[in-house]
Amino acid sequence: MARALTVSIDAMGGDAGPSVVVSALLKAVQRHTDVGFLLHGDEAGLAPLLARQPRLQGRVTIVHAAERVRMEDKPSHVLRRGKDTSMWHAIDSVKRGEASVAVSAGNTGALMALSMFNLGIIEGISRPAIATIWPTLKGQTVVLDVGANVGATDEQLVDFAVMGEAFARAILGLKHPSIGILNVGSEEQKGNDGVKGAAQILRASNSPMRFHGFVEGDDIAKGTVDVVVTDGFTGNVALKTAEGTARLIAAYLRQSLKRSLLGRLGAVVAAGALNALRRKLDPRANAGGIFLGLNGVVVKCHGGADAVSFASAMDMAIDMARADLNARITADRGRIAAETAGAQAGDI
């Protein structure tokens, strides 16, 4: 049976191993009945796992890869020596058109390096970015870059704004998403050269993009804008700081409730509500990071992903594969670049 869409999976990437991936596949095959899956990894280990799951028969194809990328492997090493790894195979399937999208829970640096090397960067964009979806008081906000790069020039921040807007339209379904650049204050004169330059380019542009201006760290969770643009260093620190804060507060809440008899009693009575909160804060519900700006779609699932989290990364991957952002990104970025060049050209 011909499939509408195929997802290529690195079965060996996460901390937990292939059994989590198989559990995630059991959810994915039910949710997406017209999607096929390529499972890259150690055939001897994967075949018995699949054999026990009749629902995966005919939906999942194992593709043997003799090796795997480890969490501690350097990207440069994987680029030179990683041709037989399940991660390389998973991306190569996208490159060769056998699959529309790749998903891995492996080493982020290696995954980005292999994705850039094998798929290449789309026209008009100078660096890819990793986007993530952040829960907010109003709903959801896209934040990028959360770790593909360790800095960004003004032009690269403009790339991220264009990619983030296309993503928010396609995946969050927003008609006219608002864009903010993350800064240390909202006034025009604040910030480093990168954010000031990017804001100037976006303000001067006639692009239909709804550019809000600068936003601050607390604006992310407020949902002040739909897309928050930042360099990969700041974005990565912000993301992990938020995760750390959520865990700290959860620990405080447990301590506070345990300390008194009434607290313990209240916790028992409100257990349902507290569990609902726990699910909302659970990082497993987060699909992880989406690589934008490549000639092909790659989704990075958390290294410590369980089946719930891996399955939601597959959902995201399938949404991304269907959205086809890249034509839009190239056109939007080209328009802004042409405007900037036009504005900067001297009279002759």
Add this chain to the structure above:
Amino acid sequence: MARALTVSIDAMGGDAGPSVVVSALLKAVQRHTDVGFLLHGDEAGLAPLLARQPRLQGRVTIVHAAERVRMEDKPSHVLRRGKDTSMWHAIDSVKRGEASVAVSAGNTGALMALSMFNLGIIEGISRPAIATIWPTLKGQTVVLDVGANVGATDEQLVDFAVMGEAFARAILGLKHPSIGILNVGSEEQKGNDGVKGAAQILRASNSPMRFHGFVEGDDIAKGTVDVVVTDGFTGNVALKTAEGTARLIAAYLRQSLKRSLLGRLGAVVAAGALNALRRKLDPRANAGGIFLGLNGVVVKCHGGADAVSFASAMDMAIDMARADLNARITADRGRIAAETAGAQAGDI
């Protein structure tokens, strides 16, 4: 009566105005019986407020200032035109030795500009930093810079490490605080040139500083190290992102508990425990930012500070004035700089 120590206060700085400062003073005069206070601001407004508080008689001296710095004033404007403002007067009292420390809830940029201009930077340090105390799973961690600068070179990050260590010893009372540099990963090859260069200098140094290496955003709340060093852009975004996350979770908690009858009942039963949590997360309990690296101590209180928060900023200011960090900072920084110069010198 001669005072052991005098605190200089900008009475006109915060959003709430002088009445909050007077309420805070009522707490401070009780806690610190040997401390005197200079209150800079509009005498016509301040005198009646003080007259109503007999406990402040003889402890607080009003020093008239005709003008005030507004939250929207640009630092460059305040530097040129601000000589008659309460903020300028408050810092000038420290410069002239009339007070040991200044406290303001005003415009952070103006306060830093006036502090640098009037007090100057201590020997051996190239840029001041703003430090803050962060609650963690283990207790408290010092984080700096959270906003004095919009970037930092490797040498400036080393400055911050030295200042943060001296602060952690003096204010947190730690004998041998551990230091980490905030980065996007813990491996040596990760990060931008600034953090890699700073780590190299600190690793190579024979300074007794306990340098842990790189830490990530979630390590702040974990309490992995006692001092987290970062540039002012990243630190400011991390601080505000954490504040935003705490507010988001508090909102989720309220929603979850309100949604069901049992949730509402549990919240009533556990009200004491939930209020204890609220106090722990309350930003008012946080003293704000401490300016390090200046020839004089300046403490910045939150703009939206209430009396509790302003009083804890005064506590912090008094602790800082008594600690006398600067001699230690200059000596420690000088030793590391000499080692670096020695290691880099070519053979002749």
